[in-house]
Each structure stands twice: as structure tokens, then as C-alpha cells.
Amino acid sequence: QGQLVESGGGVVQAGKSLKVSCAGSGFIFGHFGMHWFRHAPGKGLEWVAAIDPHSVQTFYADSVRGRFTISRDNSKSAVYLQMDSLGVDDTGIYYCARNWGPVTPSFDRWGHGVMVTVST
Amino acid sequence: QSVLTQPPSLSAAPGQKVTISCSGSSSNIGNNYVSWYQHLPGTAPTLLIYEDYKRPSVIPDRFSGSRSHTSATLDIAGLQPGDEADYYCGIWNGGVWVFGEGTHLTVL
Numbered sequence: 001q002g003q004l005v006e007s008g009g010g011v012v013q014a015g016k017s018l019k020v021s022c023a024g025s026g027f028i029f030g031h032f033g034m035h036w037f038r039h040a041p042g043k044g045l046e047w048v049a050a051i052d053p054h055s056v057q058t059f060y061a062d063s064v065r066g067r068f069t070i071s072r073d074n075s076k077s078a079v080y081l082q083m084d085s086l087g088v089d090d091t092g093i094y095y096c097a098r099n100w101g102p103v104t105p106s107f108d109r110w111g112h113g114v115m116v117t118v119s120t
Numbered sequence: 121q122s123v124l125t126q127p128p129s130l131s132a133a134p135g136q137k138v139t140i141s142c143s144g145s146s147s148n149i150g151n152n153y154v155s156w157y158q159h160l161p162g163t164a165p166t167l168l169i170y171e172d173y174k175r176p177s178v179i180p181d182r183f184s185g186s187r188s189h190t191s192a193t194l195d196i197a198g199l200q201p202g203d204e205a206d207y208y209c210g211i212w213n214g215g216v217w218v219f220g221e222g223t224h225l226t227v228l
Contacts, residue, residue, distance in 0.1 A: 039159075044220075045159060061216065103153065
């Protein structure tokens with residue numbers, strides 16, 4: 001059980017900011033770490049960021065550290081990705097995923113994705 | 121470029137078995153569990169295997185995984201046309217999630 005739905009994508013100019021959201025339902029959101037991934041056109045899946053269940057720890061890929069911020073609001077069953085100083089290389093479909101792994105991260109629920117296009 | 125190496129593409133006929141490899145080193149695969157994902161671009165990825173060989177209950181037993189030393193493999197038996205997709209191995213290593221480069225599987 002469990003569903004994730006992303007929102008907030010769109011077209012944004014290079015150098016600007018965008019915030020995407022992910023709403024969870026059908027499970028106890030605050031029990032799970034959450035991750036963001038992306039898929040750029042013609043490239044492989046890329047991990048972006050992670051946050052633990054209680055926002056104590058956050059983790060970032062080198063490519064976004066210092067520009068992106070992951071956060072969550074368990075009262076709203078939501079996780080967010082604030083993206084600043086966007087560049088064309090940030091274009092892609094952004095997915096949120098639930099870390100379900102009993103021992104080590106693995107991702108059993110994914111959202112359908114939201115498109116982010118950074119224009120020059 | 122990823123530290124986990126996968127063949128860029130594989131092809132096989134329906135009904136056959138295919139093995140997708142994921143090669144790393146003692147500092148990554150050698151020390152961490154591997155999971156595998158199926159991805160049809162534009163759709164949500166699907167978890168196939170976690171902790172090297174465990175399979176979520178919704179995944180058919182045609183899919184199996186293993187890990188040995190510095191490499192892992194995903195076997196897909198009884199190939200079906202719907203198996204045509206991109207496949208990724210992945211590990212959590214030192215506070216970073218790492219995907220392999222991905223393997224595009226064509227079912228001829």
C-alpha cells in the first residue's frame with residue numbers, strides 16, 4: 001500500500017528557483033526516509049537527495065549540494081525539494097521515492113514523476 | 121560516469137534467460153547490499169530485488185539476484201515482451217545513493 005504524487009514542476013529560466021512537492025498517502029509517512037531522484041533526457045537515473053524520517057539528517061548528490069534543499073512536513077505527509085540556481089543540466093523528470101529497506105535503503109514506492117525544464 | 125558498471129545494452133528472445141551484471145569494487149559493492157530497479161522511461165521505476173537477492177512479494181520469481189565479492193547480477197528468466205526496459209543496480213554507500221549506468225534490455 002502507499003502512493004506518492006509529485007507536483008510543482010514546470011518551465012523555469014536558468015538561474016531561477018523552483019520547489020517541487022511530493023504527497024504521500026496510504027502509509028505512515030513519518031516512518032520512512034524519503035528520497036528524490038531524477039531522469040534527464042537520454043541519461044540514466046540519478047539520485048538527488050534524501051531525508052530521514054524526522055528531518056535529523058539530509059544527504060545530497062555532489063551535483064546539487066549547496067543549490068538544492070530537501071525538507072519534509074510529516075503532519076502533511078509531504079516531502080519537498082527546493083531547487084535554486086537551476087541550470088539546464090537540472091532538466092528532467094523528478095521522482096520521489098519511499099525508502100522501505102529493512103536494513104539498507106531500497107525504494108518500493110515511487111511517484112509518477114514531475115517534469116522540470118530549465119530554459120536558457 | 122558511475123562507479124558501478126553495467127553493460128549498456130543486452131538483447132534476448134522471449135522465453136530465454138538474461139543476466140545483467142553490476143560490477144564495482146571492494147569499497148562499494150563489496151561492502152553494501154545491492155538493489156535492482158526496472159524503469160520504463162516516463163514511468164515510475166519498480167523495485168525488483170533488495171538486499172542482494174530478496175524479492176518484494178509482487179515481483180514474480182522469474183527475477184532473481186545475487187552478489188559475490190565486488191559484483192552483483194540480476195537474472196531474468198522466461199523473458200516476456202513486457203520486460204523490455206532499462207535496469208539499474210544501486211547501493212547506498214557512505215551517505216550517497218549510487219546507481220549503475222543502466223542496462224537497456226531488448227526482447228527480440
